[in-house]
Each structure stands twice: as structure tokens, then as C-alpha cells.
Amino acid sequence: MANATAEIAVPAPKSRRPRVLPDVVRAIASEILSGSYPVGSTLPSENDLCAEHGVSRTVIREALKTLAAKGLVLSRPRIGTVVCERDNWNIIDPQVLEWHAPNSIDPALFDSILETRRAIEPLVAELAASRASLQEIADLEAAWKGMEAAGSDVGRFARSDAVFHQVLYGACHNPIFRQIGGLIETALNFALEATANSVDRRDEAVKVHFGVVEALRMRDGAAARKAANEILDLAARDLARAKNQHKQD
Incomplete structure (x- = not known):
């Protein structure tokens, strides 16, 4: 019979994944909203964005999808990801408002x-x-x-x-x-x-x-x-x- 006083093995808690994607989305969005990436301009390539933010291409692609859903950018074949006109931005979306820099x-x-x-x-x-x-x-x-x-x-x-x-x-x-x-x-x-x-x-x-x-x-x-x-x-x-x-x- 097993020892009744033996310690029960407790699985170690899983480490939480860092909030990489939201941070990258916020960083790129803030640059768009502040005008660092002007309307009509093309964002850096995926490889350049990967290097700039220190993340994988998968993260960058998901970030750009999020920004596209908010009307901030549009992906164009053979051109790249372009910053949309302000009229297309979901300006009263809670996330878009939160991505603005203070007082901007x-x-x-x-x-x-x-x-x-x-x-x-x-x-x-x-x-x-x-x-x-x-x-x-x-x-x-x-x-x-x-x-x-x-x-x-x-x-x-x-x-x-x-x-x-x-x-x-x-x-x-x-x-x-x-x-x-x-x-x-x-x-x-x-x-x-x-x-x-x-x-x-x-x-x-x-x-x-x-x-x-x-x-x-x-x-x-x-x-x-x-x-x-x-x-x-x-x-x-x-x-x-x-x-x-x-x-x-």
C-alpha cells in the first residue's frame, strides 16, 4: 500500500505568455495616430517591423490584421501596408482612443x-x-x-x-x-x-x-x-x- 503521508506532486504553474501582440499593435497604432506614419504612406516591410519590435512575422501579421480591422491600414498587393485616410479610421472605437498618446x-x-x-x-x-x-x-x-x-x-x-x-x-x-x-x-x-x-x-x-x-x-x-x-x-x-x-x- 502506498505511503499515506507521501507528498502529492503538484504541477508547476504554467507561465503566462507576455502580452507581445497587444504591445506591438499599440506601438504601431500610436505611430500612425501621431502622424509618424502619415496618411497614404507605406509601413515598413514585415521583416523591418520584425526587427524593430523584436517579434516574429506571425505577430506582425496579426498586429496588421488588427489595425486593418480598425480602418487604420490597408494591405495592397505588390505595394505593402498603407495608412488609410482618416475618414476610414474607427475613431471612437475604445481601443483606437486608448492607442492615442496622452493629450494627442x-x-x-x-x-x-x-x-x-x-x-x-x-x-x-x-x-x-x-x-x-x-x-x-x-x-x-x-x-x-x-x-x-x-x-x-x-x-x-x-x-x-x-x-x-x-x-x-x-x-x-x-x-x-x-x-x-x-x-x-x-x-x-x-x-x-x-x-x-x-x-x-x-x-x-x-x-x-x-x-x-x-x-x-x-x-x-x-x-x-x-x-x-x-x-x-x-x-x-x-x-x-x-x-x-x-x-x-
Whole structure:
């Protein structure tokens, strides 16, 4: 009979593969987004990219496939991998936004986000005034309280602001608007954090956001639309300040 006290062999834990592919994708994408590889230019050959990043051709090929799926590059026979026109880039894809270097996002993107919000957010708020559940109104108020309590904590303020808008888009109970809200969510978060950093006093933002909460509580669609427009007017002002601050830096 085997010794009952004999030690049981435990297999050694498998070592985790390093995150080579994501790092290579990020590195090449950052060079494209920063303009180091301009639109219309051809990327270095696979062999050159292998040497530059110290990886195999398989990794480089997978990286280029990922970038192609995001609209950043296009492989052309006998030419190579070409950087696509900016209009083809999936600019609000969460990964594409994360691949930007800090403070390198085109200010025009923030303008486009604001235009999109102006087109749909007042209607979203108006619809939410009649359709939001009591729980959604409570969630909206909780997000507003997070903004109010943030004080000088820019990160907490921006996160609470983002949650506020996520709840609002969901509370309109229009699946198309809800998906649009989800589509611009990451880009909106970037915009909110950028403008939050440029605002000295956030009590105005807290006040106008509370107007939406109150309008939903009172089931007043006109008041909800008005409050949403006030939020957007404030966002436009803060965006202009953020741009000026960026130029000065």
C-alpha cells in the first residue's frame, strides 16, 4: 500500500505568455495616430517591423490584421501596408482612443462629439422624462450626487458625469439612441475628462445636471429638454477653455 503521508506532486504553474501582440499593435497604432506614419504612406516591410519590435512575422501579421480591422491600414498587393485616410479610421472605437498618446487626440473629435450630443441628447432627455423608471431616476440622482460630492477630484467628477449620461441614454428606452449612447461612450468619457480638467468651478455643471434629475422626477419633457441644452451649452464653453489651455501648454 502506498505511503499515506507521501507528498502529492503538484504541477508547476504554467507561465503566462507576455502580452507581445497587444504591445506591438499599440506601438504601431500610436505611430500612425501621431502622424509618424502619415496618411497614404507605406509601413515598413514585415521583416523591418520584425526587427524593430523584436517579434516574429506571425505577430506582425496579426498586429496588421488588427489595425486593418480598425480602418487604420490597408494591405495592397505588390505595394505593402498603407495608412488609410482618416475618414476610414474607427475613431471612437475604445481601443483606437486608448492607442492615442496622452493629450494627442484631435480637438476636432471633441467638436464632433458635442455636435452629436446636441443633435440627440435634448430629445433623449425629453423622452426619458416620460419613460424613465423610478429606479432609473434614482440611479440618475445617485450619479448626480457623485458629481456633487467629487469636489476637486477631477477623476471622480468625470466618472460620475459619464455614468449620468449612460443612465440618461438608457432611460429614454429607445434602443437606437441607447446604442448610439453606447457607441460614443468611450469618446464621451474622454471629452468629459478633458473638459473637467479645464474647469475651475464645477458647481455650474452640478446645478444644470440637477435640472435634468428634477425634470425627470416631475415628468416634465420640456424642462428636461431645456436642462439638457443647458448642459450642452456649458460643455461647449468648457470645451473652448480646454482647447485654449491645450494651446498654451
